[in-house]
Amino acid sequence: MSKQNKSLPTSFLIVFAKFVWKSLWLAMMSQLAPSEKGSYQRPSSQFRHQINGDNNIYTSEVDRYCLYVGISCPWAHRTLMVRVLKGLENVIDVNIVIPSVNQGGWEMQKISENCHNLRQLYQLSQPDYKGRCTVPVLWDKKTKTIVNNESAEIIVILNNQFNEYAKNPDLNLYPDEFKSEIDSWNEKIYHHVNNGVYRCGFAQTQEAYEEACLGLFTVLDEIEAHLTHNRYLCNHQLTLADIRLFTTLIRFDAVYYTLFKCSLRSIESYPNLSRYMKDIDTLAGVKQTYDLKVIKKDYFGNLFPLNPSGIIPL
Ligand SMILES: N[C@@H](CCC(=O)N[C@@H](CS)C(=O)NCC(=O)O)C(=O)O
Missing domain, CATH: 3.40.30.10 (Glutaredoxin)
Structure with a gap:
């Protein structure tokens, strides 16, 4: 029999291979992405000191x-x-x-x-x-x-904390007058978008995935509508909320859409989000802060349980 005509393995082999692979996959996922009921839980960060804070250990200095x-x-x-x-x-x-x-x-x-x-x-x-x-x-x-x-x-x-040494000390990305608006965007965007894409990609059950994916696109739709009349999230003021959104958007079509199954829509298909992303991307210095080739190589090449072949899509 020629190689091409070989029949599929017996159903026993398929069931066995699926069982072994799924068990291995769950074991690897529990290392990569701790979860509760199949839903990814990001561990909290442990080092939370401030500069120029109360303890006076860390003070703002150049090159420290x-x-x-x-x-x-x-x-x-x-x-x-x-x-x-x-x-x-x-x-x-x-x-x-x-x-x-x-x-x-x-x-x-x-x-x-x-x-x-x-x-x-x-x-x-x-x-x-x-x-x-x-x-x-x-x-x-x-x-x-x-x-x-x-x-x-x-x-x-x-x-x-470094305004006395900064080249652009007057650029305030967290101004008092927008603080509560920024905080409320941050909360929503963190849960549904920044961490939302990971909750899609690292989900271990269909329910957990669907919950994350629908939540993600509900918030993207909301931002798309908001950007019809606003240049940035807080009107004409670029803030930390925009920076936090941008770093997810710029990876979205290249990585999250396929690898994390965030596939209801691409960012390219949202006219306002695309315009907004390009606007931030053209601010001085921003293009030098990321490299899409490296981003694709790292995500597709290293998240083994999500992409065992390691193949990087074109
Ligand atoms: N809460 C952290 C999350 C950072 C984070 O998850 N970084 C990932 C890379 S994208 C990492 O270093 N992961 C290594 C690990 O979890 O062992 C933050 O926002 O600073």
């Missing part, structure tokens, strides 16, 4: 702090955007980490603080640290500790 970022990561991308928009390139430097294909986690692109990977850096800051080692990290080179590893807080720190 740096950011550890992965180029594919949307949470890290937020911090790179605020750094560039505020003009802090000569104040806070950046160390790039890259995904470790076989070990999981992040490796240093260049050895830093004598560390080869991000876990070593976390443990330099706190030797008994056992939690997730995520990017972004705002690192203090002076005390060799992590100031903060929560992107939502790091971007507020970068917006507020």
Whole structure:
């Protein structure tokens, strides 16, 4: 019999292979994406210090702090955007980490603080640290500790605490008059869009996926309607809420639409969201904060349980 004419395996083999694969998949997913009833739960960030806060340990200085970022990561991308928009390139430097294909986690692109990977850096800051080692990290080179590893807080720190050294100190991305509006957009966008795409992609049941996917597109539709009469989320004022939305939108059609099954609509099919995304993308410096080729390579190449072949779509 020629190769092409071989029959399919017996039904027993199919059932057996499905069972083994599904069990392995669930085991891998529980490592990658902790869940409750099949619905992805993002672990909370552990390092939450402030700069110029009450304890007076971390004060704003030039060249004292740096950011550890992965180029594919949307949470890290937020911090790179605020750094560039505020003009802090000569104040806070950046160390790039890259995904470790076989070990999981992040490796240093260049050895830093004598560390080869991000876990070593976390443990330099706190030797008994056992939690997730995520990017972004705002690192203090002076005390060799992590100031903060929560992107939502790091971007507020970068917006507020380095104005005496910033090239654009007058750009306030979190102004008092829009605070409550920004906070309410942030809450909705975090749950349904930023983390919503992960809740689609990391769902372990059909129900959890559908709940996340419908919630995601309900909020995208709402933003699309809002942008009919508004340049940004808060009218003409670019804010942290826009930065937080942008880093998900820019990855959407290239990655989340296919890999995370966020497939009801593409961003390209929303005229206002597309216009809005391009508007932010053309702000000075923004295009240098991300690289779609690296983003696709990292997501499709490293999230093994979602894409076992490792094939990167064209
Ligand atoms: N809450 C964190 C989430 C950051 C996050 O999940 N980063 C991912 C990369 S996109 C990561 O480093 N994951 C590694 C891991 O979970 O072990 C933030 O917003 O700063």
